[in-house]
Amino acid sequence: MKFDIIIIGGGMVGGALAYALSKGPWQIALIDATEEKTEDARLIALNDGSCCLLKNIELWPTLAPFATPIKQIHVSHRGRFGITRIDAQELGLDALGHVVPASYINNAIFSALRNTGNVKIICPATLTALSQDDEIATLTINTATGEQTYTADVVIGADGSHSTVRELLGISTQKTDYRQSALVTITELARDHKNIAYERFQENGAIAMLPLTDARVATIWSATNSYITHLMQLDNTEFLQQLQQQFGYRLGRMLHVGKRATYPLQMQQAQQQKKQNVLLIGNAAHTLHPIAAQGLNIALYEVAVLTEYLQTQSSLKSCLQNLPLDFLQQNFSRRLSHGLTELFSKDLLPLNIARQVGMIGFDQCIPIKKKFASHAMGKAGRVPRLFIKNTE
Ligand SMILES: Cc1cc2nc3c(=O)[nH]c(=O)nc-3n(C[C@H](O)[C@H](O)[C@H](O)COP(=O)(O)OP(=O)(O)OC[C@H]3O[C@@H](n4cnc5c(N)ncnc54)[C@H](O)[C@@H]3O)c2cc1C
Incomplete structure (x- = not known):
């Protein structure tokens, strides 16, 4: 079967791309290894640019x-x-x-996709082979009814950190293993959080508390693997005590914690982002430390840029050849998340002084803050149309 565009991976990135592209004239296939997005415990801080994208593609009313x-x-x-x-x-x-729970983002994308006429969702189905020439890519997909062959002008690999697309293209990665994990849970408070997001760095990691609906916060505790294992072994009361003690009382008294989930932390960068008609985006191209809450934000920036680029093409054949990659790259955020992890995980005296002075100085300097915030909000450098507030 022939499609204009095949997207491998129906996570938040592949799904959002399929929906953004569904407004165009193309026949699209979205292929994912899982039947349905089961529970996803991640709680996602979306920057202003990502929120604009979700508004512009009309997913925001659901979210x-x-x-x-x-x-x-x-x-x-x-x-x-x-x-x-x-x-x-x-x-x-x-x-x-x-801040939006990932499960709601997944649900909003998939309910919207089911109502489009030009996106075929194929799942559970796994990519097993990929070949390409200058004009067309051929994919072998393992489905519940047997092996299928599909062709497409453009293939997007949005199949996550362990990307099969990347592997089949023979693209290597540069990896940093922080030997850390993130523990994610929801904490109920005795009082309102006043919409303040906290990031508290400690000797062995960091605790982020992000505001949620109804006096609740998303707790993301990143620390060494052994410390996270220890925290997972505590019962809810013991864990709550540890959290209150380590985070302090900036958010008042903590009442309850929900189910805890853990995620291993690594930073990974593909050495190449495209090969002929195939492009990698999202975690398949770059996996970031969640400390700076930028992984999905950067990927949604790529979704916006790519959608805008494809809309200007009269033919999709070989169109990725001319896609300027610096278009896609928001290196600042990647450096930011890696830099923060490195800076706060080293307990060296000169660094301590530097970061103390840096943090005090930073707080008093509005122009630097504005610049920093515009990068973190996805509003620095070239801003794609879908990342801009639609005032019509
Ligand atoms: C604890 C935590 C907190 C985070 N918080 C934030 C935050 O606040 N803000 C932010 O911007 N980012 C955050 N991130 C990062 C963000 O979650 C990721 O960047 C983003 O979800 C990546 O999505 P993805 O679709 O690229 O990959 P994935 O979510 O991994 O999706 C890949 C999809 O590909 C499918 N797949 C894999 N292999 C195949 C195959 N061979 N064939 C078919 N399908 C396949 C899988 O089934 C899956 O559905 C956080 C991450 C973590 C771990």
Whole structure:
């Protein structure tokens, strides 16, 4: 069977791309290894650019009831002076971003996709072989009814960190294993969080508390693998005590914690992002440390840029050959997330002083904060149309 575009991987990135492209004239196949997106415990901080994209492709009305605005970001280091605040009002904004549970993003994308006429969702189905010439790519897909062969002008690999597309293209990766994991849960508070997102760095990791609906926060505790294993072994009462003790009382008293899930942390970068008619996006191209909450944000930036680029092409054949890759790259955020992890995981005296001075200085310098915030919000450099608020 022939398609114009085949997307391998129906996670949040592949799904959002399929839906953004469904507004165009193409026949698209979205292929995913799993039947349905089962529980996804991740709680995602979407920057302003990502929220604009979701508004522009009309997914926001479904997500809005579950989205909590971030009005202020507060960064501190346990046992040291220096607090950094980034305030939406100070920067002339309504919000710095919104926190939305990943399960709602997945559901919103898939319910919208089921109502489109030009996207065929093929799942559970796994890519097993891929070959290509200058004009067309041929894919072998293992489905419930046996092996199928599909062809396409353009193939997008959005199949995550362990990408089969990347492997079949023989693209190697550069990896940094932090030997850390992230523990994710939801914490109920005795009082309102006032829409403040907290990031608290400690000797052995970091605790992020992101505002959710109904006096709840998303807790993301990143630390060494052994420490996270220890935290997972505690019962809920013991875990809550540890969290309250390590995070402090900036959010008042913590009442309950929900189910805990863990994710291994690594940074991975594909050495090449495209080969002939095949392009990698999202985690298949780059996996980031969630400390800076940028992995999905960067991928949605790629979705916006790619959609805009494909809309300008009269033919899809060989069109990726001319796609300028610096279009797709938001290196600042990648450096930011790697740099933050490196900086705060080293306990060296000169670094401590530097980061203390840096954090105090940063808090007092509005132009630097504006620049930093515009990068973190996805609004630095070239901004694709779908990342801009539609005022019509
Ligand atoms: C704890 C945690 C918190 C995070 N918080 C944030 C945040 O606040 N903000 C932010 O921007 N980012 C955040 N991230 C990062 C973000 O979750 C990821 O960047 C994003 O979800 C990547 O999505 P993806 O679709 O590229 O990959 P995935 O979600 O891994 O999806 C890949 C899909 O491909 C399918 N697949 C794999 N192999 C095949 C195959 N051979 N054939 C067919 N299908 C296949 C899989 O079934 C899967 O559905 C966080 C990450 C973690 C771990």
